[in-house]
Amino acid sequence: MEQHPRSPDDRDRHIPNREKLDSGEIDLTGSVPQPGALADVIFDAVSEAGGDGEKIPDWGARVIARELANRIPVPGTLHHYAVTGTVDHVGLARELEIHANFGDPQTKELADLLGLYLIKQPAGRPGHQSDGATPVERGLREHGAPFWAFLQLKNIDTDSDELVQRFADFHIGSFASLSEILDTLTEIKGFKAAIKEVAERWGFEDYIVLDRERLARTVLATWDVVEFNGKFHVFMR
Known part of the structure; x- marks a missing residue:
């Protein structure tokens, strides 16, 4: 045809x-x-x-x-x-x-x-x-999303029998925003309160604005931060 x-x-x-x-x-x-x-x-x-x-x-x-x-x-x-x-x-x-x-x-x-x-x-x-017995699977089963974020870090031995313990040692916490990380892990709240007190005393409170982008860069330079599913998972370096 x-x-x-x-x-x-x-x-x-x-x-x-x-x-x-x-x-x-x-x-x-x-x-x-x-x-x-x-x-x-x-x-x-x-x-x-x-x-x-x-x-x-x-x-x-x-x-x-x-x-x-x-x-x-x-x-x-x-x-x-x-x-x-x-x-x-x-x-x-x-x-x-x-x-x-x-x-x-x-x-x-x-x-x-x-x-x-x-x-x-x-x-x-x-x-x-x-069979679910690998360190990676145990970590995911026990810790879920934060452990998934941990797997994304470089220079971790994912085959190590100590992997789950290393996660526990390095995981600082999971936070809703970079601002929450700053408020929780630094002394920024006290710093802001002190600035506000001085600014109000001298009448220039409208002229002081914190550089939050720079503060966010400081967070990322201080800790390993992995964003996953709306949370910022923070780990020690």
Whole structure:
């Protein structure tokens, strides 16, 4: 049978026949561009979970991973998870941190949602999961989100049997904002009160404003701070 050339307006003309998908089918390998379909499935997954990352369905988590993996130029841990379902907590935590730090607000939201889902998942690939006894899994089970943030720090031995204890030694606390960190971990409150007293006495209280951006930089220079799911998790250096 004679085959006519494809129309130049055919959106699938560059896609090999074996890679064509049926309507509604999602390609988790990233071979077929599907930005609209991925967005629709992610919306369905987040809606089904009520916006709670821990309740994201399994199929939704892998589609989120596919969407995020598509945003970086080389295959990594997110790509591997999207394709195989294999959970590598450390690799995924660190790759998601890159998206959260350098992506737009939507990217950060997706990274946080996927992170919350992965905290509850066993390591390994489907059907061959870990027994949950690794230090990483014990830490996630016992400490949840703060431990996930801890995994994103550099220069920690995630294979060490002392990993959970090191977390306990280094984790200072989790805070709602950088301002709360300043108020809790420094003497800024007393400093502000003293300035206010002097300013009111001399009548120039309207002329003194603290440089909060500089103070925030001081916080980041003093401690390791990881922002995850609306919290700032603080660790000793």
